[in-house]
Amino acid sequence: MxxxxxxxxxxxxxxxxxxxxxxxxxxxxxxxxxxxxxxxxxxxxxxxxxxxxxxxxxxxxxxxxxxxxxxxxxxxxxxxxxxxxxxxxxxxxxxxxxxxxxxxxxxxxxxxxxxxxxxxxxxxxxxxxxxxxxxxxxxxxxxxxxxxxxxxxxxxxxxxxxxxxxxxxxxxLSLPKVQYASGMGEIIKHALIHNEKYLPYLLEHKEALQERNPEILLETIYQSNRIKKYFVEKDPYEHGDRKFLNFGHSLGHAIEKVADFSYSHGQCVAFGSLMALSLCKNIAKEDILKVQELMEDMGLETRCKALKYEDIFEALSKDKKQKNQHLQFVLLHHLCSPYIEEDISKERIEAVLKQYMRSEEV
CATH class of the missing domain: 3.40.50.1970 (Rossmann fold)
Incomplete structure (x- = not known):
């Protein structure tokens, strides 16, 4: 316990x-x-x-x-x-x-x-x-x-x-693979925004997590709960630092809506997290690849199906996290150092959509 x-x-x-x-x-x-x-x-x-x-x-x-x-x-x-x-x-x-x-x-x-x-x-x-x-x-x-x-x-x-x-x-134990992977999408997001030791822990124990080892799983949930506790206690009503928990959620929620909820929430957070990492100016490509490989090992997709860019931007404009008509994103100075970028250009967003979206239709 x-x-x-x-x-x-x-x-x-x-x-x-x-x-x-x-x-x-x-x-x-x-x-x-x-x-x-x-x-x-x-x-x-x-x-x-x-x-x-x-x-x-x-x-x-x-x-x-x-x-x-x-x-x-x-x-x-x-x-x-x-x-x-x-x-x-x-x-x-x-x-x-x-x-x-x-x-x-x-x-x-x-x-x-x-x-x-x-x-x-x-x-x-x-x-x-x-x-x-x-x-x-x-x-x-x-x-x-x-x-x-x-x-x-x-x-x-x-x-x-x-x-x-x-x-x-x-x-x-009886959770379908898709739902289990969905939870891992949120867990990996936690490891990107707080506690520099957490991502190495996930990488070290990925085989045990794939097998749903009860001891490793309980410890993983406990560490994610500690991160959520940290932000909730610091900012219970999301006026400040608790917004950092929305890393990956701006584009993730937009994809979730435009895809008509055909993807799980955690899967969309994974898509959004990879896109947010690529929007960050100081995150090394090898770190992004490391995260992408971990997601794939945990059963998550890393490229979403083709969606219309204009539909994504329409969904972003209606997102309750946006402020003063600007596209507001949680980004990282470096791993586990989040900040809020107030205005991201459509060109930068289109570039990451192209990078992580399959190309049948845009």
């Missing part, structure tokens, strides 16, 4: 637990006085088949009542219409302000449950139980919640911190 505590202004906000399975969850729930509360578990129809009964059996004595809301799986259902289904399930259960929601699933479920709990009765508590590698190293930590609107990713949302994050390694 590994544990990380998240603080805000010297006050403990919540703890992150990395465990082998669900068995320690009842003990962890004691910290949120769960036996006096009702809980609504929100999950999707794919995760429910794998982990819902196990979770319910494990925590049935930990709450005064438990109910379930099962949503369809997929980014295309991350919208206000399906948030209403969570609200209705909460109303049917007569959930009160003292009660809570539990997000059991990947980033989509976590973001939606977080947003629903932030807005239901003007805010109730929620717990994150992330079941994908991507959610365990990214979306479950930091309190960003939200839904997509007209295919613009996370356009509507709120900051709402969980009361507890519980990441179980056994959930990752």
């Amino acid at each position: 590994r544990k990380l505590d998240i603080y805000q202004e010297d006050s403990l906000i919540y703890s992150i637990f990395l465990e082998k399975d669900f068995s320690a969850l009842p003990e962890r729930l004691n910290s949120v006085s769960s036996k006096k509360k009702k809980a609504l578990i929100v999950t999707d129809d794919q995760v429910a088949k794998l982990f819902l009964e196990d979770l319910k059996n494990t925590i049935q004595e930990s709450f005064s009542a438990i109910s379930v809301c099962i949503l369809p799986a997929g980014e295309e259902y991350k919208d206000l219409e399906h948030i209403q289904k969570i609200y209705q399930a909460a109303l049917d259960m007569e959930l009160e302000r003292k009660d809570m929601m539990i997000a059991l699933g990947g980033g989509v479920v976590g973001d939606m449950t977080g947003f629903a709990s932030a807005s239901y009765l003007r805010g109730i508590d929620f717990i994150q139980i992330p079941t994908t590698l991507l959610a365990q190293v990214d979306s479950s930590i930091g309190g960003k919640t939200g839904v997509d609107f007209y295919h613009y990713k996370n356009l509507i949302g709120a900051f709402h911190m969980p009361k507890l994050v519980y990441s179980s390694m056994h959930c990752l």
